[in-house]
Every structure is written in C-alpha cells, then in structure tokens.
Amino acid sequence: xxxxxxxxxxxxxxxxxxxxxxxxxxxxxxxxxxxxxxxxxxxxxxxxxxxxxxxxxxxxxxxxxxxxxxxxxxxxxxxxxxxxxxxxxxxxxxxxxxxxxxxxxxxxxxxxxxxxxxxxxxxxxxxxxxxxxxxxxxxxxxxxxxxxxxxxxxxxxxxxxxxxxxxxxxxxxxxxxxxxxxxxxxxxxxxxxxxxxxxxxxxxxxxxxxxxxxxxxxxxxxxxxxxxxxxxxxxxxxxxxxxxxxxxxxxxxxxxxxxxxxxxxxxxxxxxxxxxxxxxxxxxxxxxxxxxxxxxxxxxxxxxxxxxxxx
Amino acid sequence: xxxxxxxxxxxxxxxxxxxxxxxxxxxxxxxxxxxxxxxxxxxxxxxxxxxxxxxxxxxxxxxxxxxxxxxxxxxxxxxxxxxxxxxxxxxxxxxxxxxxxxxxxxxxxxxxxxxxxx
Amino acid sequence: xxxxxxxxxxxxxxxxxxxxxxxxxxxxxxxxxxxxxxxxxxxxxxxxxxxxxxxxxxxxxxxxxxxxxxxxxxxxxxxxxxxxxxxxxxxxxxxxxxxxxxxxxxxxxxxxxxxxxxxxxxxxxxxxxxxxxxxxxxxxxxxxxxxxxxxxxxxxxxxxxxxxxxxxxxxxxxxxxxxxxxxxxxxxxxxxxxxxxxxxxxxxxxxxxxxxxxxxxxxxxxxxxxxxxxxxxxxxxxxxxxxxxxxxxxxxxxxxxxxxxxxxxxxxxxxxxxxxxxxxxxxxxxxxxxxxxxxxxxxxxxxxxxxxxxxxxxxxxxxxxxxxxxxxxxxxxxxxxxxxxxxxxxxxxxxxxxxxxxxxxxxxxxxxxxxxxxxxxxxxxxxxxxxxxxxxxxxxxxxxxxxxxxxxxxxxxxxxxxxxxxxxxxxxxxxxxxxxxxxxxxxxxxxxxxxxxxxxxxxxxxxxxxxxxxxxxxxxxxxxxxxxxxxxxxxxx
Numbered sequence: 001x002x003x004x005x006x007x008x009x010x011x012x013x014x015x016x017x018x019x020x021x022x023x024x025x026x027x028x029x030x031x032x033x034x035x036x037x038x039x040x041x042x043x044x045x046x047x048x049x050x051x052x053x054x055x056x057x058x059x060x061x062x063x064x065x066x067x068x069x070x071x072x073x074x075x076x077x078x079x080x081x082x083x084x085x086x087x088x089x090x091x092x093x094x095x096x097x098x099x100x101x102x103x104x105x106x107x108x109x110x111x112x113x114x115x116x117x118x119x120x121x122x123x124x125x126x127x128x129x130x131x132x133x134x135x136x137x138x139x140x141x142x143x144x145x146x147x148x149x150x151x152x153x154x155x156x157x158x159x160x161x162x163x164x165x166x167x168x169x170x171x172x173x174x175x176x177x178x179x180x181x182x183x184x185x186x187x188x189x190x191x192x193x194x195x196x197x198x199x200x201x202x203x204x205x206x207x208x209x210x211x212x213x214x215x216x217x218x219x220x221x222x223x224x225x226x227x228x229x230x231x232x233x234x235x236x237x238x239x240x241x242x243x244x245x246x247x248x249x250x251x252x253x254x255x256x257x258x259x260x261x262x263x264x265x266x267x268x269x270x271x272x273x274x275x276x277x278x279x280x281x282x283x284x285x286x287x288x289x290x291x292x293x294x295x296x297x298x299x300x301x302x303x304x305x306x307x308x309x310x311x
Numbered sequence: 312x313x314x315x316x317x318x319x320x321x322x323x324x325x326x327x328x329x330x331x332x333x334x335x336x337x338x339x340x341x342x343x344x345x346x347x348x349x350x351x352x353x354x355x356x357x358x359x360x361x362x363x364x365x366x367x368x369x370x371x372x373x374x375x376x377x378x379x380x381x382x383x384x385x386x387x388x389x390x391x392x393x394x395x396x397x398x399x400x401x402x403x404x405x406x407x408x409x410x411x412x413x414x415x416x417x418x419x420x421x422x423x424x425x426x427x428x429x
Numbered sequence: 430x431x432x433x434x435x436x437x438x439x440x441x442x443x444x445x446x447x448x449x450x451x452x453x454x455x456x457x458x459x460x461x462x463x464x465x466x467x468x469x470x471x472x473x474x475x476x477x478x479x480x481x482x483x484x485x486x487x488x489x490x491x492x493x494x495x496x497x498x499x500x501x502x503x504x505x506x507x508x509x510x511x512x513x514x515x516x517x518x519x520x521x522x523x524x525x526x527x528x529x530x531x532x533x534x535x536x537x538x539x540x541x542x543x544x545x546x547x548x549x550x551x552x553x554x555x556x557x558x559x560x561x562x563x564x565x566x567x568x569x570x571x572x573x574x575x576x577x578x579x580x581x582x583x584x585x586x587x588x589x590x591x592x593x594x595x596x597x598x599x600x601x602x603x604x605x606x607x608x609x610x611x612x613x614x615x616x617x618x619x620x621x622x623x624x625x626x627x628x629x630x631x632x633x634x635x636x637x638x639x640x641x642x643x644x645x646x647x648x649x650x651x652x653x654x655x656x657x658x659x660x661x662x663x664x665x666x667x668x669x670x671x672x673x674x675x676x677x678x679x680x681x682x683x684x685x686x687x688x689x690x691x692x693x694x695x696x697x698x699x700x701x702x703x704x705x706x707x708x709x710x711x712x713x714x715x716x717x718x719x720x721x722x723x724x725x726x727x728x729x730x731x732x733x734x735x736x737x738x739x740x741x742x743x744x745x746x747x748x749x750x751x752x753x754x755x756x757x758x759x760x761x762x763x764x765x766x767x768x769x770x771x772x773x774x775x776x777x778x779x780x781x782x783x784x785x786x787x788x789x790x791x792x793x794x795x796x797x798x799x800x801x802x803x804x805x806x807x808x809x810x811x812x813x814x815x816x817x818x819x820x821x822x823x824x825x826x827x828x829x830x831x832x833x834x835x836x837x838x839x840x841x842x843x844x845x846x847x848x849x850x851x852x853x854x855x856x857x858x859x860x861x862x863x864x865x866x867x868x869x870x871x872x873x874x875x876x877x878x879x880x881x882x883x884x885x886x887x888x889x890x891x892x893x894x895x896x897x898x899x900x901x902x903x904x905x906x907x908x909x910x911x912x913x914x915x916x917x918x919x920x921x922x
Contacts, residue, residue: 207903215615217906223915226904233903240899346766352650 084129087139094142097158107150110277115147115162116170123165139165179270187270191262193288196251198259202267205243211260212248225257232265232284236275242268262287313356313364316371322357329356335376344370388426402426522569523576524560530887531579538583540633544593550871550878552582555629562632565685566640568625568752572617572811574914578886584910586619586875588866589626592805596630599748599801606801609788611756613823614868616810617911623868624752627805631750636802637687637738639679641753641784645812647675648763648775653724656768657779668767671779676727679780680720680734690747691717697742700733713737728779735783741799749802753784755809760819760853776852789859818843818853825857826865870908876901879910883917 058073075081079088107113118126120136143165146158181187186201209230211219220226229246233239244264248256265284269276279285293302300306312319320329330341345352348366350359359367375383391399401408407420510518536542538553555563560581563569575581595608612620624640631638646652657669684691691714700706704726706715713734720730738746759781765773776782787797788804824841833840843849871879877898883889891897905912 207899208907209903215906215909216903217617217909217912218615223904223919230903234900237896239896239903342766343770346770347768349653349655349768351653351765354653358653 084127084131086127087129087131087135090127091139091142093161094139094146097161098142098145101146101149101155101158104153104155105150106148111151112148113151115143116167117143117165118167122167179266181270187267189263189265189267189270191259191264191266191287193259193262194251194255194291196248196255196259198246198248198256198263200247200260200263200267201245202264202271203243203245204241204271207240207243209244209246211244211246220253220257222253225253228254229257229260230264231261231282232268232279235282235284236268236272236278238268238272242271258288313359315356315364316368316376320356322355324356326350326354326356326359327352333371333376335374335380385427392426520571522564522571524569524581526576526578529577529579530885532582532882532885534885535580535582538585538629543630543633544590544597546590548585549587549590550585550875552584552878552882554580554582559629559632562638562686563625563628566628566638566682567642568628568640570621570642570754572911573622573625574911574918577888577914577918578882582882583622583626583629584871584875584879584882585626586871588623588868592623592627593630596627596634596636596803599803600634602801604801605798607798608803609790609863610803610805610866611788611823611826611863612805612807612866612868614808614810615906615909617909618810618868618870619910620807620810620868621754622910623866624754624805624807627750627803628752631748631803632686634748635690636748636750637683637690639683639749639751640686641679641751644753644755644781645758647672647778647781648758648765650764654765654773654778667777669777669779669782670765670773671728673724673727676731676780677721677724680717680727680731684714684717684721688714694737694746695744697737697744698733698740701729704729704733731780739797739799746799748800749798751784751787751802751804751806753806755812756806757808757816757819758814759785760822761814761816761850774850774852785856788863789856790862791859816850816853817847818850821849822853822857822860823865826860826863827867829860830865870902870906871910871913872908873898873902876905876908876913879913880917883914889917 077085077089079085079092082088117140120131120133123136123139124131143162146162149158179187179189185203189200189202191198191200209216211229216226216229220229227234230239230244233242233244246260246263248260250256251259261284265279269279269285276285295302298306313322314320315329316333318329318332327341327345330336330344331338336344344367345354347370348363350363388399388402392403393399398408402424403426405421405424407413407417408424411417411420413420532552535552535554537556539556542548542553569575592610599606599608612623614620628638628640641647652672653674654670654672657671659666659668692712694713696711696713696716699708700716704716704719706719716730716734716737720727720734738749759775761775762772763775763778767773776785784806788806790797821841821843825835828840829835843854870876877893880889880893880898880901884891884893901913901916902908904916
C-alpha cells in the first residue's frame with residue numbers, strides 16, 4: 001500500500017481508524033510545524049458569525065477511487081454525539097489553547113487586565129444549549145487562565161477567543177468609584193459582616209478610637225474583638241497615626257467588630273492607596289459575603305432534620 | 312442548740328431558714344418578722360442574743376402557726392360543708408374549688424382539696 | 430463497501446515515526462505516604478499486645494458469668510477543700526509571684542521621692558512596714574494585679590503626684606485645710622489604686638488612716654443593724670440606724686494600721702462614763718481597742734474617737750485620711766428594712782451619713798477635721814448600681830469643674846416629672862469644695878513605663894517598640910491601666 005494518504009483531516013470520510021488518523025495528523029503537524037495553525041474547523045462545529053450558514057449535500061461519492069470510498073461517515077465535530085456539542089467544542093478549544101500556550105509568561109496579578117465574562121444566562125442564550133452552572137464555571141476557569149497570559153506576548157487567536165467570551169458593555173463596569181478625603185480630612189469607609197454594618201470616619205491623629213461614641217473597651221469587652229476591629233491599622237502599623245470614629249449597627253459583637261475591620265481598611269485605602277497589597281494579604285479588603293442560611297419548613301434549622309423514626 | 316417555739320435549731324443554721332420551717336411562715340412573713348426585730352439576712356441562729364430569742368418566741372407565740380393554723384383551715388372547710396355551699400361540696404368531692412376545668416389536670420386538686428386534710 | 434480492518438494497521442511493518450510513548454499518559458507519580466503518628470501507633474500496638482497478654486483472665490474450665498468478675502470502679506473524688514477555704518481563697522491577697530523576674534533597678538517609694546516629678550511613669554516598690562500597714566487597713570484588693578510581679582510595686586502617674594503635692598500642702602498649712610476628692614472613671618482605670626496610693630502617702634507622713642474598702646457592705650443587709658435611740662429634740666427627724674459590727678470592723682482596721690500613732694495620742698475630752706477605760710492614763714489606742722474588741726462598745730467608742738479627732742483641744746491631733754471605695758452604693762435605698770418593713774435609705778445609717786457629710790460639707794460649716802486632712806472617695810466601675818440621682822450629682826460636679834454657674838441654663842438639673850432621691854439631692858448643696866478626679870487612660874510615657882516593667886519582669890516576652898506600644902494603648906482603649914495589664918500578661922503565641 002502507498003504511504004498513508006489521508007488527504008485532509010476534516011474530511012468526513014476516511015479509510016483509516018481513529019488512532020491512525022490522529023497519529024498521522026500529529027506527524028504532519030510536526031513536519032509543517034510553524035506553517036499551520038490548526039484551523040478552527042478542526043475542533044468546532046460552531047457557526048462562525050461571518051460564515052454563511054448553508055446546508056449542503058455531501059459530495060458525490062466517487063466509486064472508482066478506492067481511497068475516496070468512506071468506511072463510515074464521521075461528523076465534523078468530535079463532540080457531535082454529545083448532549084451539548086457547541087459547549088464541548090468551546091471547552092476543547094479553550095483547553096487546546098491553554099495547553100498550547102502553557103509556556104507563555106504570565107502577567108503579575110496587579111497587571112492582569114480586568115475581564116468580565118459572559119454571564120451564565122447570556123452564554124446559554126448565545127449557544128442555545130442548556131449548560132449547568134458548574135460546567136460553565138470550568139469554562140470561566142479556562143478563560144481566566146488564558147487572561148493571565150502577559151498582554152505583551154498574548155497571541156492573536158487567544159485574544160480573539162477571549163473577546164468572544166467578553167460580556168458586552170463590560171468596559172464601563174471596570175471603573176470603580178474612588179473615595180475622597182473631605183474638607184475636614186476625613187475619609188469614610190463602609191463595611192459589612194454578618195448582619196452588622198459599620199461606617200468609619202478616619203482622620204489623621206494620635207490613635208484614639210471611638211465606637212458609637214464609646215471607648216472601644218466598653219464596646220468590646222473581649223480583647224479578641226478589639227484586635228479584629230483594629231486589625232487593618234495594626235497590620236499596617238498605623239495605630240498611632242489615625243483617629244477612628246466608627247458607627248456600627250446591627251448584628252452581634254463579632255459581626256460588629258469584623259465589619260469595622262472592613263470599613264477601616266476601605267477608609268485607610270483612601271488615605272494611603274499604596275497599602276492595598278498589604279491589606280489584601282491580611283485579608284482586610286475581602287468582604288465576607290456569607291450570611292446565615294434561612295430556616296426551611298420541615299427542618300429544625302437550615303439543614304438539620306427532625307429525628308427520623310421508622311414507626 | 313437554740314430553742315425557739317418548742318423547736319431546737321442548730322446554731323450554724325440561718326435564721327431565715329429556721330423560721331421558714333414553721334407551718335404558716337413563708338418568705339414574705341419571714342422577711343417581715345426579721346425586719347421587725349432588726350435581724351439581717353445572713354444572721355445565724357447562734358448569733359441571736361437571749362433577749363432577741365425571747366422577743367422572737369413571744370412574737371411567734373402570738374401568731375397562729377402549726378397546729379392552730381391547721382385546725383383553723385380544717386374548721387373553715389368544715390363550715391363551708393356544713394352550710395352546704397358549692398365550695399364545701401367541691402371540697403367533699405376532692406375536686407377543684409375555684410371553677411377550674413376538670414377534664415384533665417386535676418391531679419393536685421384530687422390530692423389536696425380534701426375535707427379531712429393533714 | 431467498507432473494510433472491517435484498518436488499512437494503516439496492516440502496514441505496521443514500516444518504521445514508526447511516532448513512537449507510542451508520545452501518547453502514553455504520564456505515569457501518576459506515587460507520592461510516598463508517610464504516617465505521621467507512626468511512633469505512637471506502634472507504641473499503641475505494642476501496648477495493646479502487652480495489655481492483652483497481661484490482662485487475660487486465667488482460663489477456667491467452666492463458664493461463669495462475666496459480671497461477677499468485674500469489679501466496681503471506685504471513682505477517686507478530689508477531696509473538697511475545708512470549710513471556709515474557698516472564701517479565703519477568693520479574698521486572699523497575693524502580693525508576689527515567684528515566677529516573675531526580679532527587676533533590679535526598682536526603687537522604693539518613700540517620703541523623700543513622694544512627689545518627685547521625674548518619677549511620673551515609673552514603677553516604685555513598696556517596702557515592708559508600709560506593706561503591713563496597707564494590708565492591715567485592707568487597702569489591697571484582688572482586682573489590682575498584685576500577684577503578677579515579684580515584688581509589690583505601683584505605677585506613679587500624674588494624678589498620684591498631684592495627690593502627693595496636696596498632701597504636702599496640707600502638711601505645711603497651719604490652718605485646718607481639708608482636701609476633698611471624689612475619684613471616678615471607667616472600669617479598671619485605677620480608681621482604687623489611686624486610693625491605695627493616697628493611703629500609702631498618708632502612712633509615709635504619719636497620718637491617721639481610716640479605710641472603708643467596700644462600701645457595699647453597709648447597704649446589702651449582711652451585717653447587724655439597730656435603731657439609734659433619739660433624743661427628744663430630734664424626734665421629728667427620720668430614724669437613724671447604727672451598724673455595730675461594721676463599726677467594729679472599721680475600728681479594727683484603724684487600730685492595726687495606726688497602732689503606733691494612736692498610742693501617742695492622749696484624750697482631750699472626757700469620754701462617756703460607761704466605757705470601761707481609766708480616766709487620765711488611757712490613750713486613744715485603748716479606746717479604739719475597746720471598740721475593736723467588742724461590738725457593743727464599737728459605736729460609743731467611735732463617737733468618742735470622732736469627737737477627739739474633730740474638736741480641737743489641748744493636745745494636737747494628726748492629720749486624717751479617710752478613704753472610701755465604691756461610694757456609689759451609698760447613693761440610694763439599701764437592702765435593709767425598718768421594723769415596720771419600710772426600706773431604709775443608705776443615708777439613714779450613721780456611719781454612711783457621717784462620711785458623706787464630711788465629703789459634701791455645707792459651705793460655711795466648721796471644718797470637720799481638727800487638724801485638716803484629706804477625704805479620698807472613689808466610685809466603682811464594675812459593680813455600679815443604677816442610681817440616676819447620683820449620676821446627676823456627678824454631672825453637676827463636671828459642670829461646675831467646667832466653670833458653669835449653677836444658675837446657668839445649661840446646668841444639669843433633675844428631669845421634670847422624675848422622682849429624684851431626696852437624700853442625694855440634699856448633698857447637692859455641699860458640692861462646692863469637692864474636687865472631681867476623672868481618671869482616664871495613661872499618657873504615652875506612663876504606659877511606656879508600665880509596659881516596660883512587664884517586659885523586665887519577664888511577663889511580656891517581646892521587645893517594646895513604639896509600634897507595639899501604640900498597639901497596646903489602642904487596644905486598651907487609650908491606655909486604661911487594667912486593660913494594659915491584661916494585654917501585658919496575655920500569652921501571645
């Protein structure tokens with residue numbers, strides 16, 4: 001027999017088994033290493049927005065050429081027989097890109113371009129398939145990984161793919177309001193934790209702390225709570241540089257103390273934005289979004305079930 | 312041992328506790344008695360001097376306590392029965408006297424509302 | 430037509446360009462599983478084996494019930510402490526901690542450096558004779574952190590220096606100068622310590638010291654009381670009550686703390702005939718001893734003693750310091766009841782009335798002490814009773830300290846339609862000479878000196894920097910002493 005004559009990988013018809021085909025493609029790819037960027041068609045059945053969608057009949061079979069006679073008909077997309085082929089094509093595409101560009105340098109976290117990806121509902125409506133949220137989160141993981149590639153060396157194909165997944169109108173979302181120091185030298189920060197809300201006025205001063213107009217000792221008898229309330233000043237060693245006036249409401253003692261932490265960190269960032277990495281490392285900027293789970297009927301608490309007795 | 316109204320009390324016992332052992336003296340009466348003789352709350356029986364003991368005994372003597380009190384309660388119930396009142400009948404039947412429901416929860420009434428008590 | 434086998438697979442004989450290894454999945458690297466508790470596990474196994482061997486019951490020929498062989502477990506209960514031991518433990522004053530390091534540079538507090546300004550923010554030690562006196566007059570309390578350090582020592586703060594200067598002024602003044610102080614402040618801000626420091630300085634200057642360590646004892650119905658017989662001209666006024674055992678306790682404290690001084694004092698006036706004392710040879714010590722030994726003589730002995738101290742006579746009298754702690758318990762109704770079951774007000778007790786009368790003396794009345802002295806009363810921050818009239822009294826004192834005139838519109842007055850305590854309102858006429866000392870947190874230098882002492886005693890095992898000091902001060906609510914001590918002795922991992 002003649003050497004392997006698989007004419008083109010995407011052809012729907014082949015004489016050879018799958019394993020041999022893959023081998024030969026890899027062989028070809030290696031031989032023509034730089035020339036070929038694997039065409040997107042190879043992996044996906046997605047209808048590209050530019051290409052016209054036309055249903056065409058399969059080419060006529062030429063029975064005289066034995067090589068042209070197909071063993072069996074193979075769909076263009078390897079994920080054709082899965083439940084959600086478009087989605088799977090996306091995953092495969094992204095995975096291949098990640099694998100291909102794994103060796104490219106990453107940008108440091110603060111230089112990574114901010115990116116807002118399509119929401120789950122938006123993605124569902126664009127591809128017209130029902131995708132579970134957990135599956136989509138895998139796509140998001142891959143996208144964030146690709147986004148971490150340093151912008152200077154980022155290949156064009158990566159950029160194109162990322163742009164397709166970008167949420168429309170996300171450019172406006174990227175700018176957040178920055179606080180200002182008012183005419184009295186105060187900066188204001190607001191923090192929340194559990195059911196408590198804290199508003200902190202931070203002024204340059206000598207280290208006095210008032211919470212709801214009372215001394216912090218009266219407000220928080222436990223040393224641990226006092227420490228956590230002032231944690232952002234303590235970690236940045238600014239305790240004797242600022243005066244704190246905090247107003248807290250709602251929640252319990254712990255929630256109030258930790259809401260002050262967050263509010264204080266935010267107010268401190270307005271005075272000294274350079275402290276952000278230190279505060280981030282200390283966990284003072286991250287808002288803890290957990291709340292108490294609601295109680296359900298038929299349960300004793302949110303999850304606890306009444307004792308089950310057979311009879 | 313200190314002798315008050317025919318009962319011997321150990322000296323280390325609190326006065327309030329000793330007083331409340333008498334039938335007919337509860338917390339409220341006890342507080343009044345102690346205030347009357349200027350006895351403080353943490354006083355023990357052994358701290359009483361002779362005159363205080365005599366005064367206390369005399370005062371307790373004038374009160375209706377123990378068997379006198381029991382007999383009086385007995386007589387009151389007897390009077391109710393004799394005059395044929397509703398309350399008297401309820402007492403005789405060991406049932407609640409003051410108009411409670413009797414469908415359930417009358418165990419205590421059955422036990423306590425006797426005509427012949429004690 | 431389709432072939433059932435692959436055409437390529439048939440031509441396997443050719444040289445393979447793509448070895449199959451490229452397709453092979455990377456072998457999962459097997460991480461060595463380490464058992465972290467191998468030693469203990471092995472030990473446990475060993476012990477199990479041993480115990481099985483050791484405990485195996487001797488094999489018997491017949492089956493017997495298992496329970497008969499099982500002995501009842503006897504539980505070892507710890508012996509309960511003897512009667513009175515728990516209370517003694519609670520009240521025990523420990524003045525030294527042998528585990529703490531000795532601070533070699535610790536100076537003693539004495540009469541010479543009593544008011545030295547440069548001592549502000551330093552710890553000064555208390556030495557032997559003074560300690561005994563302070564112990565005898567029950568100046569130490571369990572809440573004052575004496576058990577932390579090797580030797581009893583106290584922090585000299587600016588208020589202490591000020592107090593010492595006033596004591597010196599009283600010493601130098603020929604007139605009958607009496608300084609009146611009411612010390613307030615937050616919880617653990619050093620109020621009772623300031624009282625102790627006042628007593629220490631009074632002992633240094635050979636003053637006579639009367640101390641009431643716990644004012645609550647006078648009102649919580651735990652001590653004997655009796656109505657005071659009234660003379661005919663007083664019949665209209667309200668009934669007063671004496672407290673013999675508390676008077677006895679007061680005299681006992683005064684006797685032991687001031688014994689050497691009282692020995693030297695002769696009588697100026699005649700004492701009541703029924704007191705078993707020798708006229709002429711008796712000293713004030715005999716009088717106090719009489720009251721301290723028998724509670725039936727306590728009240729007349731106190732009256733006679735007070736007459737000697739307050740009315741001038743032939744023999745000169747020493748200066749007197751009266752210290753009362755947690756005075757706010759005296760500002761409302763007590764737990765006592767009168768014979769007709771009415772609530773007795775705290776001011777109906779003779780000693781309470783007398784001591785409060787000294788502090789809130791009406792303007793124009795004669796000075797209470799024959800030779801001057803000091804009144805040092807302090808409130809409590811931890812066990813504060815809710816007496817709004819006393820709060821109003823304090824607010825009025827604050828307003829006066831700020832220079833507000835009592836007739837000014839902003840001056841605090843009882844709320845309309847409220848029922849203020851008339852007894853407490855009567856005190857308001859005597860606010861004029863009372864100085865309100867409001868204790869706040871320590872200053873930076875003082876707290877630095879205090880925390881350094883913790884470092885040198887080995888309690889605080891990290892160096893004290895400006896940053897850490899600022900942290901301590903902020904966490905202690907601006908340098909509140911008791912909170913600083915809590916932070917200083919806290920074990921940080």
